[in-house]
Amino acid sequence: xxxxxxxxxxxxxxxxxxxxxxxxxxxxxxxxxxxxxxxxxxxxxxxxxxxxxxxxxxxxxxxxxxxxxxxxxxxxxxxxxxxxxxxxxxxxxxxxxxxxxxxxxxxxxxxxxxxxxxxxxxxxxxxxxxxxxxxxxxxxxxxxxxxxxxxxxxxxxxxxxxxxxxxxxxxxxxxxxxxx
Numbered sequence: 338x339x340x341x342x343x344x345x346x347x348x349x350x351x352x353x354x355x356x357x358x359x360x361x362x363x364x365x366x367x368x369x370x371x372x373x374x375x376x377x378x379x380x381x382x383x384x385x386x387x388x389x390x391x392x393x394x395x396x397x398x399x400x401x402x403x404x405x406x407x408x409x410x411x412x413x414x415x416x417x418x419x420x421x422x423x424x425x426x427x428x429x430x431x432x433x434x435x436x437x438x439x440x441x442x443x444x445x446x447x448x449x450x451x452x453x454x455x456x457x458x459x460x461x462x463x464x465x466x467x468x469x470x471x472x473x474x475x476x477x478x479x480x481x482x483x484x485x486x487x488x489x490x491x492x493x494x495x496x497x498x499x500x501x502x503x504x505x506x507x508x509x510x511x512x513x514x515x516x517x
Contacts, residue, residue, distance in 0.1 A: 338368075338370045338371070338433045338434060338515055339370065339371045339373050339397070339431050339432045339433050339434075340365055340370055340371065340372060340373065340432060340433065340434045340435075340436060340511070341373045341374065341428045341429075341431070341432035341434070341435045341436065341451075342358075342361065342372060342373070342374040342375075342381075342382065342385055342436050342438065343374075343375075343435065343436070343437045343438070343440060343443075343444045343447040343448055343451075344358065344374075344380065344381040344382055344385070344436075344437070344438035344439065344440045344444055345380045345381045345382075345438070345439055345440040345441060345444060346375065346377060346379040346380040346381075346382055346440075346441075346443070347379070347380045347381075347441070348379065348380055350380065350381065350439070351470075351471070353470055353471070353504075354381060354438065354439050354470055355381065355384055356504060357381075357438055357468060357470060357504045357507065358381040358382075358384040358385040358388065358438060359384055359385070359388040360388075360504050360507070360508065361385055361388070361436060361438075361507065361508075361511075362384070362385040362386065362387065362388025362389035362390075362391075362392075362394070363388045363389070363391075363392055364508055364511060365385075365389050365394050366388070366389045366390075366391075366392035366393055366394025367392060367394075368511075368515060369394075370394070370395075370515070371394070371395040371396070371397060372385060372386065372389045372394060372395070372396045372397065373397045373399065373428055373431050373432050374386065374396070374397075374398060374399070374428075375398070375399060375400065375424065375443075376397075376398020376399050376400035376404075376408060376409055376412055376415055376416075377398070377400060377404050377407040377408065377409055378407055378408070378409040378410065378411075379407060381438055381439070381440070382409070383409055383411070386398070386409050386411040386412065387411050389411070390411035390413075395413045396409075396411055396412050396413045396414075397412070397413065397414050397415075397416065397431065398412035398414070398415045398416070399415075399416045399418060399424045399427050399428050399431075400415055400416070400417055400418065400424070401417075401418050401419070401420050401421055401423070401424050402417055402418070402419060402420070403420070405417060421443070421446075425446075425447055425450050425451070428447075429450070429451055429454055432463070433462065433463060433464075434463070434464050434465075434466065434511070434514055434515075435447075435448075435451050435463070435464070435465045435466070436465075436466045436468065436507070436511075437465060437466065437467045437468060437474075438468050438470070439468070439470055439471075439473045439474075445477070448465070448467070448477075451465060452465060452494075452497065452498065455494075455497045456491070456494040456497065463497070464497055464498075464499065464514055465497055465498045465499070466498075466499050466501060466507060466510050466511065466514070467498055467499070467500045467501070468501055468502075468507050469500050469501065469502050470502070470503075474500070478500065481495065
């Protein structure tokens with residue numbers, strides 16, 4: 338399977354978040370899956386890539402031209418894209434599962450775009466795992482529920498998202514999804 342990772346490109350984040358990126362990268366390599374991610378040498382992205390590479394895993398970095406000078410040395414292959422929109426499109430096409438770790442505006446954009454795309458296309462084989470460490474995504478989840486409550490969104494589409502609150506729960510969910 339190809340597992341997309343959406344997460345922060347910032348350094349010096351909480352240890353729990355960094356450890357989650359390490360465990361995810363190790364699990365991907367150990368299971369023989371492929372990491373598909375933003376491809377740059379920064380933040381949780383680089384931590385996950387390094388952990389995957391250290392165990393011989395395959396890594397696809399999808400990097401906008403504007404960030405070409407920051408390509409991560411752990412990438413097995415790098416796909417250069419025109420911009421962030423193109424990067425999201427490529428990552429959505431390539432990936433089967435989307436893991437969302439804590440991140441900023443870009444991570445929220447990737448999550449929302451992927452969720453919208455899955456919902457719109459009814460891509461039932463694709464799934465998002467939202468890693469809600471320390472409740473970081475609680476406000477987003479509340480917003481999604483509120484939109485559904487007011488009829489602005491179809492609550493049934495939430496079936497494409499699994500929310501987990503710990504590293505162990507993430508790995509349990511990935512094992513479940515990979516054995517489907």
